[in-house]
Amino acid sequence: MAALDLLLQSNSVWRGAAPARFSATVSTGYAALDRELPGAGWPTGALTEILGSQEGIGELQLALPALARLSAAGERVVWLAPPHLPYAPALAAAGVDLARLAVVRAPGRRDALWAAEQVLRAGPCRALLAWFRHARYEELRRLAVAAEASRACVLLFRPLEASSEPSPACLRLALEAHGGELSVRIVKRRGQPAAAPLALTVPRPVHALGRPAFPPAAPGRAREPGRLGLPVHA
Amino acid sequence: MQGSLRHLGGLEGVLARLRSGLAGLGCEASVAVAATPRAALWLAKGRGEALEDLPLGVASGDPLLKSLGLRTIGELLALPRDGLAKRCGQRLLDDLDRALGVLPEPRQFFLPPASFSAELELPGAVDHAEGVLFAARRLLIPLSGLLSARQAGVRRIVFRLLQHKKQTDIEIHFSSPTRDTQRFTRLLQEKLSSVSLRQPVEAIRLEAADFEPLHERTSGLFGDAQADDEDWAQLRERLQARLGAGAIHGLATQPDHRPESAWRRVEAGEWDPREFRQPGPRPIWLFDPPRKITSQDFHLLAGPERIECGWWDGDEAKRDYFIGRAADASLVWLYRQDDGWFVHGIFA
Numbered sequence: 001m002a003a004l005d006l007l008l009q010s011n012s013v014w015r016g017a018a019p020a021r022f023s024a025t026v027s028t029g030y031a032a033l034d035r036e037l038p039g040a041g042w043p044t045g046a047l048t049e050i051l052g053s054q055e056g057i058g059e060l061q062l063a064l065p066a067l068a069r070l071s072a073a074g075e076r077v078v079w080l081a082p083p084h085l086p087y088a089p090a091l092a093a094a095g096v097d098l099a100r101l102a103v104v105r106a107p108g109r110r111d112a113l114w115a116a117e118q119v120l121r122a123g124p125c126r127a128l129l130a131w132f133r134h135a136r137y138e139e140l141r142r143l144a145v146a147a148e149a150s151r152a153c154v155l156l157f158r159p160l161e162a163s164s165e166p167s168p169a170c171l172r173l174a175l176e177a178h179g180g181e182l183s184v185r186i187v188k189r190r191g192q193p194a195a196a197p198l199a200l201t202v203p204r205p206v207h208a209l210g211r212p213a214f215p216p217a218a219p220g221r222a223r224e225p226g227r228l229g230l231p232v233h234a
Numbered sequence: 235m236q237g238s239l240r241h242l243g244g245l246e247g248v249l250a251r252l253r254s255g256l257a258g259l260g261c262e263a264s265v266a267v268a269a270t271p272r273a274a275l276w277l278a279k280g281r282g283e284a285l286e287d288l289p290l291g292v293a294s295g296d297p298l299l300k301s302l303g304l305r306t307i308g309e310l311l312a313l314p315r316d317g318l319a320k321r322c323g324q325r326l327l328d329d330l331d332r333a334l335g336v337l338p339e340p341r342q343f344f345l346p347p348a349s350f351s352a353e354l355e356l357p358g359a360v361d362h363a364e365g366v367l368f369a370a371r372r373l374l375i376p377l378s379g380l381l382s383a384r385q386a387g388v389r390r391i392v393f394r395l396l397q398h399k400k401q402t403d404i405e406i407h408f409s410s411p412t413r414d415t416q417r418f419t420r421l422l423q424e425k426l427s428s429v430s431l432r433q434p435v436e437a438i439r440l441e442a443a444d445f446e447p448l449h450e451r452t453s454g455l456f457g458d459a460q461a462d463d464e465d466w467a468q469l470r471e472r473l474q475a476r477l478g479a480g481a482i483h484g485l486a487t488q489p490d491h492r493p494e495s496a497w498r499r500v501e502a503g504e505w506d507p508r509e510f511r512q513p514g515p516r517p518i519w520l521f522d523p524p525r526k527i528t529s530q531d532f533h534l535l536a537g538p539e540r541i542e543c544g545w546w547d548g549d550e551a552k553r554d555y556f557i558g559r560a561a562d563a564s565l566v567w568l569y570r571q572d573d574g575w576f577v578h579g580i581f582a
Contacts, residue, residue: 053562054562054563054564055519055564055580055582056519056560056564056565056582057563057564057565057582058565058581058582060582061582064518084519084520084521084522084579084580085520085521085522086485086518086519086520087516087517087518087519087520087579088485088486088487088488088497088498089497089510089511089512089516090515090516090518091485091518092487093511093512094518098484098486099484101484101485102483102484102502103482103483103484103485103502104473104481104482105477105482106477111476111477114476115473115476115477115481118469118472118473119469119473122465122466122468122469122472123462124462124463124465124469125469177562177563177564204565204581205515205517205535205536205557205581206535206565
């Protein structure tokens, strides 16, 4: 009986009835999402896939509260092969301690996978965010093995189309824009499958929608009379 | 010697370490133990068990002794001393006395040199990286041994691959002084993977200088911040060795209103005291350079935020920033200036 308990406590057995328990998780910072995730947060020592329908729907806002908490606690965070320039002022405003963050550039997919394994094997990194547009199952499998041997929370950002492919990740979230909110569908989690997609309110720069359409580009200079009362930073 | 005996588990332990160390250097050795250094040297040369049974050749090459019909040291010792001194000189007698411990033989302590340079001829021309790596271990082990004898570490080593008519230098930099053979090998492996060996390598040469003091560190019981930093430094240098020096960097804010100047690259892990809050919302992804847009398929949601800045350094910006929603529901950061509309970032 004791042996059975031991087996159930380890992550090697998934039970169908209840959401599985994880030994260590990092809270996502969204109570509604935490309720649906096994162990109430991002799993550490495991692969998580975040499949976004497109960029700019608030997909990174899902990860930022956890990154802010980890970096404030002095833990290291690595961004691997980001598709654009991570913008320091925005990250600082989200509460991420920039001194604990490192960006790793890897031009090719093979280099990126190699770098991911190195980062996970090295130990000091507690959260790895990686962007892989295309990745084969065997490559993800290697990454999952490296993640299991580490104590890092590994978030893999991939396009939504990848949700139909098989994956060794233990948690997969599909994200879509839904009005002003972010619709999060749990494609895969340990334990009982999730029922309906969640509608999360993530921090967005504006919430007022339905402003007038795009005005035509004004001829002449951007600074012109008649546009007073604006904040001018100089 | 007493301390070493206790530390390494007796004489057998000392000998085992000595033999394995020498084998790692690629040396064949004959090892002997005796009460005096000279006796040990003779025993090792003559490969014998007792001093008396050793062939005469180990002590003296004097042809006179051979012609007398002497074969072993024992027979030599049995001869009367004054006659021997008269015929062969006092030196031979002194040597014998030193071997027996009658005369003292002070030895100078070995002082390791302050730089390392060694060359290794490869047995055959090698045209693959694994072969070079294997041979390089033969040079790295002595380097590491020398460094630990001097309690030092190096930040930079240079491998020179000598080919038929040219040579290739491989420079390896370490972020902290080290003498760890594994760390040497790992970085060399990364470097070698990026070097194409057009010609087979015939010999390799390893050079290291500028030793820095490096003391062994005891690790803490509950996690070890210093070990953590050390691991991080090693990870950085491994990534840089394969992906280039700029492959890993940190981010810092910069007090400037121009979005493209409001951040800078820093060494990963560098602390920046000058935190600067931008007055408006800023996107997580920045486009560098901004993308000019021609389609008008954006809904402006907020703005404008006017940024007019930088006239003093010749890179003036006069822009009105808006937050816009694209047709695919993503939020972008747009600006308008004299020559049209641009997307500068994405609110991911």
